[in-house]
Amino acid sequence: MEKTICELFAGVGGFRLGFDRLESGWTTKWFSQWEPGARRQWAHDCYVDHFGDCQDLEGFYRTGDDIATVPKSAVPDHTLLVGGFPCQDYSVAHTLASSQGIEGKKGVLWWQIRDILIAKKPAFCLLENVDRLLKSPAKQRGRDFGIILACLAELGYSAQWRVVNAADYGAAQRRRRIFIFAYRDDTAYGKAMAALEPDEIMSVHGLMAKAFPVYGIEPPRGTELSRDIVEVSDKFAFAFENTGVMHGYQVTTGRPVEKTEPPVLLRDILQSFADEKYYIPSEKMDKWVYLKGAKKIPRTTAAGHEYVFSEGPVAFPDPWDRPGRTMLTSESSLNRSTHVVADPGTGKLRLLTPVEAERLQGFDDDWTAGMPDRMRYFCMGNALVVDMITRMGKVLDQIVAQEA
Template sequence: MEKQICELFAGVGGFRLGLNRLQSGWKTVWFSQWEPGARTQWAFDCYVQHFGDSVDINGEYHTCEDISNVDKHSIPDHTLLVGGFPCQDYSVAHSLATAEGIKGKKGVLWWDIRDTIIAKQPPFCLLENVDRLLKSPSKQRGRDFGVMLASFAEQGYSVEWRVVNAAQYGAAQKRRRTFIFAYKDNTAYHQKMANFNSEEIITEHGFMAHAFPINGYEKFRSTVMPKDIVEVSDTFKFDFEKSGFMRNGEITTVKITEAEEPPILLGQVVQKFVDEKYYIPSDKMAKWVYLKGAKKIPRTSATGHEYVFSEGPIAFPDPWDRPGRTMLTSESTLNRSSHVICDAGTGRLRLLTPTEAERLQGFDDDWTNTGMPDRMRYFCMGNALVVPMITRMGKVLDEVFADEP
């Protein structure tokens, strides 16, 4: 099977970079990256500077357009669909005769993935989302992920998922993300997995078990999902654990203990004697100390209820002997979540540089140094995935594709 990738919600190219690093023949045939409301498409420009643009099957360029307006049938054929898409409300409207059964909530990007799957029927899919996807929404836990699984089942796919903390598998950042691996029931890989039950796939023989070995697991739980996606949206609730498998609408999930590989420590990625603009000025230090410290603040809710808002302290500065904390799109701004470190040369407190942010995500140095301002470099890294996790999964994909006719 040819290794042809379609990359949706491509950002600055983390999926593509992670697979390209294997040098095992992966080829991206088309991608899409568009930031709604942005006057300048910084991420798209960065992606194109590294990889070039892609035409559709009509020889036209539609890679920097709203994906909901793109004709999915015009996307080139591919064998692996990848993408890191936003966590949104995946509820669906009731059946409409003119909408092929369901009508997804407008603006929810999952339906563009589903439409691409329906139009192109890729044998394999590898998607990324935040860890809270499995628990949303709070009033009907598990519904959103259930809608996704039902969409895959409807199209003849089996699905594995795993919440991965990148620092547990050798990366420089404590970043938990849900990875979803789906494969068509007519693939050789599906026939191979048919020899194992769900528990064996999750713990030993499946895709995720090979990419991210585990140290142990607790009691398995199972359920059968309604076949109708609207019914799933209306009634389905399930407490998904961070590892699981779905085949023929039958779901098995289990709480696992991740294996521990030595992470890259924050001290291993820091630079020395950086530009003065990254250092914390003395007149801002008191604010930083307050934001990072423990708090107990009396508050009154909109209904008049009085309560105490409290939060614990965050290490200040961030220690060198641990991996970095989860990086957000607000990195480097004056807020509680931004990293503050001791400069390796001067010993003064400062923010991360854009290059250090790239290192936390496993990108090459200066990957986003393509003309975009620093604030957008941080934003793009806060939105990105940890590239070495893609390379790990790519090694398993190489084995999977080698067995496909």
Template sequence: MDKTLCELFAGVGGFRLGLEKASKDWKTVWANQWEPKKKQQHAFDCYCEHFGKKEIYINEDIASIDKSKIPDHNLLVGGFPCQDYSVARTGAKGINGVKGVLWWEIRNILEIKKPKFVLLENVDRLLKSPAKQRGRDFGVMLACFNELGYNVEWRVINAAEYGFAQRRRRIFIFAYTRETKFASMQSSANAQCIINTAGFFARTFKINPINNIQNTNLIYKDLADVSENFKYEFGNSGYMNNGQIYTSNVTPVSIKPIPLSQILEKNADNKYNINESNLEKWNYLKGSKKIERTSKAGHKYIFSEGPIAFPDPIDKPARTMLTSESSLNRSTHVIKDPTTSKLRLLTPVEAERLQGFDENWTNTGMPEKFRYFCMGNALVVGVVEKMGQTLNKIFSIEESDYVIENEERKAI
């Protein structure tokens, strides 16, 4: 089966880069990147700078695109924003008033193009949103997949626990149609086996064996019924087969992470040194605090937060990098430069190294602030590369003419 790829919400190409590092056989047949309310589309320009500006790379709102005109593909990938996925009824029309707009665009592509495999990335709070109906949003997504004939695995992965330089926790969602050979192969394994050893994520990111699995089902009238009534405490790993959900909290077989010291540039420009006049502000932002606030309803409460190490230790992997990196705020990394002993920000190259991109990947004419923004939005390329290696084996199964026997299945 051809390794044809469609990349949604492509950013600066992290999914594609990771897959291509795993195999040069991947062929991107269509990609979309559009930053709303931005006159300059710096991420899209960066993507085209590295992969060539082609008519199949689209810089438009995905909602405005005719999904039937997207080329056929066997793998759909994308990292999409975490939103509200609730649905509402309206007479005989069934579902209306959808909110998590970008998810519904993905769903529409799945319905029309029916790619055999799907790999998505999101923030891990997706499993617990919204606060008033924990698990509803992810339940709606699973119901969509189930309705369209997909089985699904998910895993929250902390990149640092598998040898990378950043403590970045993200949920990855892997789905495949029930007509694939991979689905047939997986049908001979129970849920515990899928989560422990036989599943996509278990093959890629080893875990300590678990035997406590919770389960529920998605037997509801329709998606609106799921939205109104579904509530569930999802674990950080799980599997859905024909509407049956199995989930557990797993712990990784950890690989020693890369410390921040190993990604630092030597002789960083002095412009990254923090202004000493702001030192008091930095200390305040990084310190613990308790602040009285008033809610919209008018009642007073105490907002509290614990301290963040200041400066960041460089003998450990970095904290999660956000889109606000380099600005004067609590989440920005500040290190003590090992050469000058001065406090400074991370450089754009160091931000790229944290995410596993090639050096100066975003040095394509965009403002420096936006280079940090792009990296804060990106994923860890090496994590995708590892998944790409497993996908290579799965795609080899789809190309084969023979039935997978048990011993062959174990060797995958």
């Protein structure tokens, strides 16, 4: 089996870097990265600077176009489809033309992934999303993830998933994300997994258990998905836990008891004597103290209901002896979730430098150099912890080695 990849929603190339670092022969055949509404496509430019551009099968360069406009038959064949996609409303209805067909909401990127699975039938697919995906939407918990699993089952795939906090597996950032690994049932891997109990997959033999070891799974529970995706969309609700397996519409889920590893600490990634522009000016200090502090604010809803909005304090500055908090796209703006650190050289309070933001995600220093700082933080807030991909890639190397 060829070790070829197609990277969707590629950003600045976190998946690609993670696989390239393995140096085990993975080649990315095609990618797609387009920031809606943006005139200057910084992430696409950064990606192309590092890796070059790719033609599709019709000879066009469409890696920087909205993926929805790219004919999926033009996407080069690949073994592994990867991508970090947003948590959106995945509900569906029957199409007007046919009660067999389904139609999701426009602009929802899951349907682009599904279209490529239909057109290209890659053996494997590795996806990343926020952990909230398991519980969405609030009014019908688990519906959206149920739709994804039902779509995969319909296309002949099984799936394993795991919510991982990167800092629990040796990284420098507390970032909880769900990773979903789908595999075609007719692969050697699919057949090997089908012969195992779900508990054995979740605790020992599955890709997630190998990449992120656990002591065991508590207490495994199951459900069955309807074969009718519209019915899943209308009625399905389920309390998915942080790991699970789906095979043939049967779902088993449980809570992993993780064999955690020590994280990298903030002090290990900080630069000393950072440029003056990153320091907090004294006239802004009160505002930062207020934003980071605990508060109780009386508020009134649109319907006239009075309530007290309250939030606890955020550590200020961020402690050196812990991993970083989750980095958002708003990192470095005047915002409660922005990191504020004491510079190890001067002891004075400042924002993270763009290089420190890259280190929190495990990218090479200056990966995004050449962009305005604001865009460097934005791209890093959108990206993923590269080491997590490399860990799963190592297991994929073993899996692919068993395929014909």
